[in-house]
Amino acid sequence: MRHDIKHSDTQVGPHRCDRINPNTGKPCNQSFSRPYDFTRHEATIHNPLKQKVRCNLCGKTFCRADALTRHYQKYPGVEIPKQVPQT
Ligand SMILES: [Zn+2]
Numbered sequence: 275m276r277h278d279i280k281h282s283d284t285q286v287g288p289h290r291c292d293r294i295n296p297n298t299g300k301p302c303n304q305s306f307s308r309p310y311d312f313t314r315h316e317a318t319i320h321n322p323l324k325q326k327v328r329c330n331l332c333g334k335t336f337c338r339a340d341a342l343t344r345h346y347q348k349y350p351g352v353e354i355p356k357q358v359p360q361t
């Protein structure tokens with residue numbers, strides 16, 4: 275008797291994202307036929323590092339919170355405001 279069971283570790287079929295889209299605040303409900311598209315979607319939409327923070331004083335945007343914190347240091351005497359994530 276032969277055992278021909280293939281161990282499939284590659285998922286076929288649609289990949290679905292039902293996570294909350296931070297831009298809209300709603301679930302994406304998007305399906306992707308290729309894993310690559312799904313990965314790219316997650317990297318662009320659900321990547322917290324890509325979320326921008328803004329300086330309340332001059333309106334400049336920064337990709338990273340620590341860059342903004344450093345930016346605030348050039349305003350003497352200004353308290354660094356806390357970044358409140360929108361939920
Ligand atoms: Zn998504």
Ligand SMILES: [Zn+2]
Pocket residue numbers: 329330331332333334345
């Ligand atoms: Zn500024």
